[in-house]
Amino acid sequence: MSESNKKNSPSRRQFLTGAASVGAGALAAGTTHASGPDPLITQVQDWASGTGDGVDVTPYGLPIQFEQDVVRRNVEWLTADTISSINFTPIHALDGTITPQGCAFERHHSGAIELRKEDYRLMINGLVDQELVFTYEDLERFPRENHVYFCECAANTGMEWAGAQLNGAQFTHGMIHNMEYTGVSLRTLLQEAGIKPEGKWIYVEGADASSNGRSIPLEKALDDVLVAFKANGEALRKEHGYPVRLVVPGWEGNMWIKWLRRIEVKDSPVESREETSKYTDNLANGIARKWTWVMDAKSIITSPSPQAPIKHGTGPLVITGLAWSGNGAITGVDVSIDGGKTWVEARLAAPGQDKAMTRFYLDHIWDGSEMLLQARAKDATGYVQPTKTQLREVRGLNSIYHNNCIQTWWVNESGEAENVEVS
Amino acid sequence: VYAGTYGLGRPALPEEVAAWDLDVSPNGTGLPAGSGSVMDGEEIFADQCAVCHGDFAEGVGNWPKLAGGADTLDHEDPLKTVGSYWPYLSTTWDYVNRSMPFGNAQTLEVDEVYAIVAYILYSNDLVEEEFVLSQDNFLEVDMPNRDGFILDDRDKTEYSVFNDSCMSDCKASVEITMRALVLDVTPEETAAKGAAVE
Numbered sequence: 001m002s003e004s005n006k007k008n009s010p011s012r013r014q015f016l017t018g019a020a021s022v023g024a025g026a027l028a029a030g031t032t033h034a035s036g037p038d039p040l041i042t043q044v045q046d047w048a049s050g051t052g053d054g055v056d057v058t059p060y061g062l063p064i065q066f067e068q069d070v071v072r073r074n075v076e077w078l079t080a081d082t083i084s085s086i087n088f089t090p091i092h093a094l095d096g097t098i099t100p101q102g103c104a105f106e107r108h109h110s111g112a113i114e115l116r117k118e119d120y121r122l123m124i125n126g127l128v129d130q131e132l133v134f135t136y137e138d139l140e141r142f143p144r145e146n147h148v149y150f151c152e153c154a155a156n157t158g159m160e161w162a163g164a165q166l167n168g169a170q171f172t173h174g175m176i177h178n179m180e181y182t183g184v185s186l187r188t189l190l191q192e193a194g195i196k197p198e199g200k201w202i203y204v205e206g207a208d209a210s211s212n213g214r215s216i217p218l219e220k221a222l223d224d225v226l227v228a229f230k231a232n233g234e235a236l237r238k239e240h241g242y243p244v245r246l247v248v249p250g251w252e253g254n255m256w257i258k259w260l261r262r263i264e265v266k267d268s269p270v271e272s273r274e275e276t277s278k279y280t281d282n283l284a285n286g287i288a289r290k291w292t293w294v295m296d297a298k299s300i301i302t303s304p305s306p307q308a309p310i311k312h313g314t315g316p317l318v319i320t321g322l323a324w325s326g327n328g329a330i331t332g333v334d335v336s337i338d339g340g341k342t343w344v345e346a347r348l349a350a351p352g353q354d355k356a357m358t359r360f361y362l363d364h365i366w367d368g369s370e371m372l373l374q375a376r377a378k379d380a381t382g383y384v385q386p387t388k389t390q391l392r393e394v395r396g397l398n399s400i401y402h403n404n405c406i407q408t409w410w411v412n413e414s415g416e417a418e419n420v421e422v423s
Numbered sequence: 424v425y426a427g428t429y430g431l432g433r434p435a436l437p438e439e440v441a442a443w444d445l446d447v448s449p450n451g452t453g454l455p456a457g458s459g460s461v462m463d464g465e466e467i468f469a470d471q472c473a474v475c476h477g478d479f480a481e482g483v484g485n486w487p488k489l490a491g492g493a494d495t496l497d498h499e500d501p502l503k504t505v506g507s508y509w510p511y512l513s514t515t516w517d518y519v520n521r522s523m524p525f526g527n528a529q530t531l532e533v534d535e536v537y538a539i540v541a542y543i544l545y546s547n548d549l550v551e552e553e554f555v556l557s558q559d560n561f562l563e564v565d566m567p568n569r570d571g572f573i574l575d576d577r578d579k580t581e582y583s584v585f586n587d588s589c590m591s592d593c594k595a596s597v598e599i600t601m602r603a604l605v606l607d608v609t610p611e612e613t614a615a616k617g618a619a620v621e
Binding site for chain 1: 425426427428429431433434435439440443444446447449450475484485486487496497499500503505508509510511514517518521522525526528529571572573575577580581586587588589590592593594597598599600601603604608609610
C-alpha cells in the first residue's frame with residue numbers, strides 16, 4: 001500500500017463510486033429503469049455458451065476473485081510488530097453467524113506456529129491422581145461434542161474507549177469469530193486423570209514460545225470448556241491452534257489457548273503475565289479489575305457501516321448485524337435510526353443460542369435522510385448493552401478491554417457511513 | 424484413586440513434567456534454586472534485551488517499557504510497567520524464563536533469569552545496585568502495586584445498572600460529539616480492492 005493512494009480509503013472510494021451512480025441517475029426509487037433491453041439478457045454470454053472449470057481444477061477452493069476484499073486486515077500502528085499482534089475479521093461483508101475460517105481473525109503473541117499431529121502432546125499434571133500424556137490420536141478416541149461459540153478478543157473495540165477512531169465494523173468489532181467446534185469435554189480429560197480434592201484451579205498453556213498461560217477456576221473447567229480439534233467441520237487452521245485448542249465459551253478470547261500442550265491442576269492461580277500485566281482492566285482510580293473473564297452482551301450493525309455504504313438509493317434497506325453474550329443467549333436486539341431517541345425491535349434470524357452469535361435484521365424503508373444507526377443487545381439475564389457513556393461512568397477511559405458499548409454509525413444522505421460518537 | 428475411565432493416554436514421566444511444568448506462583452512455588460545480581464543482570468540485559476527494551480528497560484519505540492510510570496495509574500495515560508503495575512515478582516521471573524527474549528525464548532539459564540529480574544527491579548528503583556536476587560529473598564521484594572487489583576465486580580457495579588431498555592422518547596436531542604474521519608487513522612484499502620470496485 002503506497003502513500004499515493006492515501007485518499008482511497010474504503011469508505012471514500014465506495015462513496016465516490018456511489019456518488020457516480022447518483023450522477024448517472026440510476027437511483028430513481030432504487031430500481032434500474034431499463035431504457036432498452038438488457039444485453040446481459042438478450043445476448044448469449046460466454047458462460048452460457050462455453051464451459052466452466054472441471055472438477056479437478058480446485059481440490060480445495062478459495063472464494064471467487066470478485067470477493068477478494070473479504071479478507072482479514074491488520075492495523076499496523078496498533079502493535080510493535082506483526083508477530084505479537086492482531087488482525088480483524090471482515091464482519092462488514094459476512095452474513096449469517098458462522099465465520100469462514102480463512103478470514104477469521106488471528107491474535108498471536110509469538111506468531112502462528114506449525115505443529116504436526118505426530119509431534120503433538122498434551123500433558124495433564126499437578127493435583128491429579130495420575131499425571132498423563134496424550135497423543136493427538138488418543139484425543140480422537142474420547143467421546144465427542146459439537147457446539148457453536150463466539151471467540152471475542154478481550155481487546156475488541158478497545159481502541160474506541162477514548163473516542164471514535166477506526167472507520168469500519170471490521171476494525172472496531174472484528175476481533176471475533178464464531179465457529180462450530182468438535183472436540184472432547186475438558187471434564188472428560190480431567191476425570192481421566194482424576195482431580196485431587198485440593199485441586200481448585202487449572203493452569204493452561206500453549207506449545208508456542210509465548211505459552212499464553214492462563215488460570216481458570218475448576219468450576220468453569222468442569223462446566224463447558226472444550227478441548228477442540230475441528231472447527232466448522234474441518235481441522236483447526238494453523239493460525240487458530242492446529243491441531244488442538246481450548247474453547248472457553250463466553251469468556252475472553254485470550255483464555256482460548258491455542259496449540260494447547262499442558263493442563264495443570266492447582267490449588268491456586270498462577271497470576272501469569274496474561275492475567276496480571278495484560279487482561280486486567282485499569283479503572284479511573286488506578287485500581288485494576290482482574291479475572292474479568294466473561295464477555296458481556298454486545299452487538300454491532302455490520303451493514304450499513306463505513307465499509308458497507310448504501311449504494312442503492314432510497315427504498316427497501318436491509319439493516320443487519322450480529323449480537324452475542326458471554327452470559328447466555330441473546331433474547332432480543334433493538335435498533336435505532338435516530339441515535340437512541342427511539343428504538344424498534346429487530347428480527348432475529350434464529351433464536352439466540354448460548355454464548356454464540358445471533359444474526360439480526362431490520363427491514364427498513366429508507367427515505368434518504370441521514371440516520372444515526374445503533375443496535376442494542378439484550379441477553380437471557382436481563383442485561384441490556386450499555387452506552388459508552390454508561391461504561392465510562394463506571395470505568396473511566398483506561399481499562400482497554402471489555403468495551404461492549406453501543407456503536408453509532410452516522411449514515412449521510414448519500415448513504416456513506418461513518419464511525420461517530422453521539423451525546 | 425486414579426479413575427482412568429477410558430484407559431487412554433499414558434503416565435507422564437517425572438522428566439517430562441519437569442521439562443514443561445515451569446510456572447512460578449506468587450508464593451514462590453516453582454522457583455528453581457539459583458541467584459543473580461543487578462550487576463550481572465545489566466550485562467545480560469544489554470546483550471539480550473536492550474535492543475527492544477532499552478538500556479535502562481525504558482523501552483525502544485513501540486516495544487514494551489519495563490520500567491518507569493510510578494504513580495501514573497490514575498492518570499489520563501497510565502504507564503504500566505513491572506515497577507508501576509505488576510503485582511507479583513513471580514510473574515516477571517516466570518514470563519522472562521519461558522517467553523523471552525522474543526524470538527529466542529527458553530534459552531536463558533536459571534541464574535541469568537534471576538540476574539535479569541534483579542536488573543529490572545533496579546531499573547524501577549526498587550532495589551540497590553548491590554542487590555542479588557535468589558530463591559531465598561525472592562518473596563521479600565516489595566512490589567509497589569501488589570494491592571492494586573480487585574476481583575471482577577461487574578455483577579455489583581454494572582449488571583444491575585445496565586438495564587435501560589427505553590423504546591421511545593429516550594432523550595430530547597442527539598448531537599455528534601466525535602468523528603473517526605477527523606482522526607483518519609484507518610488503514611487504506613488495497614489496490615486490488617479498488618480495481619474490484621471499478
